[in-house]
Amino acid sequence: MPTPPSALSLAQALIRCPSVTPEDAGALGVVAQALEAAGFSVERPVFSEAGHPDTPNLYARLGRSGPCLVFAGHTDVVPVGDAVSWRHDPFGAVVSDGMLYGRGAADMKGGVACMLAAALAFVEHRGGTVPGSIAFLITGDEEGPAVNGTVKLLAWARERGERFDHCLLGEPTNPARLGEMIKIGRRGSLTGKLTVLGRQGHVAYPHKAENPIPGLLRLTTALIAEPLDGGSAHFDASNLEFTTIDVGNTATNVIPATARATFNIRFNDDWTSDSLGAELRRRLEKAAGNSVRYLLDLQPSNSPAFFTRPDSFVGLVSDAIRAETGLDPVLSTTGGTSDARFIKDVCPVIEFGLVGETMHQVDECVAVADIERLTAIYGRVLDAYFS
Numbered sequence: 059m060p061t062p063p064s065a066l067s068l069a070q071a072l073i074r075c076p077s078v079t080p081e082d083a084g085a086l087g088v089v090a091q092a093l094e095a096a097g098f099s100v101e102r103p104v105f106s107e108a109g110h111p112d113t114p115n116l117y118a119r120l121g122r123s124g125p126c127l128v129f130a131g132h133t134d135v136v137p138v139g140d141a142v143s144w145r146h147d148p149f150g151a152v153v154s155d156g157m158l159y160g161r162g163a164a165d166m167k168g169g170v171a172c173m174l175a176a177a178l179a180f181v182e183h184r185g186g187t188v189p190g191s192i193a194f195l196i197t198g199d200e201e202g203p204a205v206n207g208t209v210k211l212l213a214w215a216r217e218r219g220e221r222f223d224h225c226l227l228g229e230p231t232n233p234a235r236l237g238e239m240i241k242i243g244r245r246g247s248l249t250g251k252l253t254v255l256g257r258q259g260h261v262a263y264p265h266k267a268e269n270p271i272p273g274l275l276r277l278t279t280a281l282i283a284e285p286l287d288g289g290s291a292h293f294d295a296s297n298l299e300f301t302t303i304d305v306g307n308t309a310t311n312v313i314p315a316t317a318r319a320t321f322n323i324r325f326n327d328d329w330t331s332d333s334l335g336a337e338l339r340r341r342l343e344k345a346a347g348n349s350v351r352y353l354l355d356l357q358p359s360n361s362p363a364f365f366t367r368p369d370s371f372v373g374l375v376s377d378a379i380r381a382e383t384g385l386d387p388v389l390s391t392t393g394g395t396s397d398a399r400f401i402k403d404v405c406p407v408i409e410f411g412l413v414g415e416t417m418h419q420v421d422e423c424v425a426v427a428d429i430e431r432l433t434a435i436y437g438r439v440l441d442a443y444f445s
């Protein structure tokens with residue numbers, strides 16, 4: 059068996075692939091090559107859905123018996139934003155002053171690299187075998203709409219009779235220090251596109267046109283006039299944020315035909331996608347009355363909130379973190395969402411990864427020392443899980 063690559067070298071190889079969703083740019087090839095070299099069987103299904111680009115995914119497994127511990131994650135990344143503001147090339151994977159820079163360093167190519175390095179070292183140490191099974195569920199569609207990613211990969215695996223006992227997802231769960239936070243739940247995500255319909259015309263003859271902009275303002279105001287809820291037993295309050303308002307009108311003397319707004323809601327377990335959709339439609343109907351014509355397109359990506367009750371697996375991961383960092387991780391459901399909302403339907407899932415302070419930002423970076431320590435934590439998890 060070849061000597062397993064280090065987590066840092068894997069993280070650098072991954073960051074050098076500009077895999078902004080839905081591009082793969084070779085990222086899953088890096089994962090496949092590392093796992094195949096260690097004897098994992100690797101498959102790379104590509105999933106399709108009308109209206110969305112095809113997206114590649116990866117499933118790998120070593121061993122057929124139970125228990126099966128799954129590592130999950132994604133290799134797609136969010137766009138770099140203002141590229142000239144970066145201190146280092148966002149796809150250069152530069153190490154400077156002990157920090158690894160690049161898009162995905164924290165979210166979550168760094169985490170994927172640590173899982174790979176830990177699993178490969180574990181397998182090498184045991185002469186190429188596992189007392190049970192280790193699997194990897196890695197997608198190229200997490201940061202995007204997430205319709206051709208983990209949700210389909212799980213269905214694909216289920217059809218092939220694959221069974222999993224526990225899953226560790228490597229999203230960047232720590233706000234500032236490695237070891238301070240495990241995520242045991244996430245809110246769901248619902249994206250909405252609202253279009254108000256009008257009739258184009260001359261600004262000086264408004265009676266011959268219908269301006270959609272006041273209607274859009276009325277509807278957007280109605281959507282956020284009342285809080286959705288006050289939080290639930292395990293989750294923060296649900297929250298709606300507008301992400302863009304577009305009219306796209308370049309003329310100063312033309313009333314536009316349509317006006318659009320996009321919003322995203324992070325919702326807790328007081329709601330399902332359906333009940334939340336019904337509440338949004340109720341608010342819009344009331345505000346629109348007979349005078350505003352609109353369309354609402356909801357893109358739920360099938361994602362209710364998830365919550366995993368603290369159990370022995372949470373205890374095992376907490377012990378590994380404590381042994382490596384000296385910190386007692388808080389069990390949290392805060393922050394963004396993750397593919398654990400899909401994985402929770404097939405096995406208990408929790409999340410622990412790198413420090414997420416710079417995720418989605420310019421100059422995304424993680425400490426090289428944290429990459430080494432996270433690899434050691436995952437190694438301890440493997441040792442304890444299969445002991």
Ligand SMILES: N[C@@H](CCC[C@H](NC(=O)CCC(=O)O)C(=O)O)C(=O)O
Pocket residue numbers: 165200201202203204229230231247248249358359361392393394395396414
């Ligand atoms: N756009 C997708 C979900 C995208 C998932 C993304 N997650 C993270 O960035 C991790 C954040 C964290 O660790 O707090 C997100 O939350 O936007 C969808 O909405 O379906």
Ligand SMILES: [Zn+2]
Pocket residue numbers: 132165166200229230
């Ligand atoms: Zn992520």
Ligand SMILES: [Zn+2]
Pocket residue numbers: 136165201417418
């Ligand atoms: Zn992200």
